[in-house]
Amino acid sequence: MSDEARWLNDAELETWLAVIGMVTRLPNELDQQLRRDAHMSHFEYGVLAALEHAEDATRRMSDLAYVCHGSLSRLSHVVRRLEEQNLIERFACPDDGRSTLARLTDDGRRRLAKAAPGHVELVRSLIFDELSEEEAKEYGRLTRRILDRITK
Amino acid sequence: MSDEARWLNDAELETWLAVIGMVTRLPNELDQQLRRDAHMSHFEYGVLAALEHAEDATRRMSDLAYVCHGSLSRLSHVVRRLEEQNLIERFACPDDGRSTLARLTDDGRRRLAKAAPGHVELVRSLIFDELSEEEAKEYGRLTRRILDRITK
DNA sequence: TCCCATTAGTTGAATGTTCAATTAATGGTA
């Protein structure tokens, strides 16, 4: 309270308001497009994509939660729903009895391939059509530094 | 499908993965701090703050929804809960019978003032302690351009 | 004046996420 110096100045506030808008509106935008065109949320898309890029299209639940930026609980619920649609299958980890492995099925791969073009098109139109190549790189570098702070 | 050129290249993908991490993790981080220290979500904080900065600490519901980046339905539910805690009051708009005005109460102002220092401290530690003054401005400009695209 | 498309807001149900409790396996260490 006695520390006025720690308040945000005008320039900082302007930046901060833009950041709030971005982190609030962008997920909504991605969710809407994917729900409309591919009947999945952006988080679900991220789970499928994270599996596709993994060795054997397989990951431990906790690793998957980390790379998808979600809690293990959230992931567990989401994976159950994806499993019910046969997009993912779960099986015990042979190395560690506590772990569960999740693997992308062929159906899952097809659903992802169907969803990807429209999703990428939206990402491109919102970010990479707006910024020059160098601006986009700089934006990535700055964002990564902040993200590393958040992740600790 | 036939359009390989529209896919993301390595640099774009790196930028995009950082952005996804940011928009997914930052809201969680803000929510956790505010819930722990002030028993409110970041969205609720935003609603109170948006009212405080308004003329007579009063705004139409739909304006409030816009500046808070949420749907009118979401805002309606949130405002009901805040009203139950006497942080906000609602009353009919004299100019337009369809509109509802929301006003910050004295209790609401106090709750916001109590929550603000800890919240600002977190924002500062995540963003403005990481970036130089010029980097923060640049980050704000780039983010704003993307946000304007999202908002159309 | 009388429509009626549009805008503003609310509500309840369906859905999704968080939170806390629980189960179970692991890896040290006494």
Next chain:
DNA sequence: TACCATTAATTGAACATTCAACTAATGGGA
């Protein structure tokens, strides 16, 4: 070996958000 703190994952309840349906007021036209 027996203990137990830690890690991994799941589950159900509580809570928040979205979605669709609804009420109601407004502002133009015909």
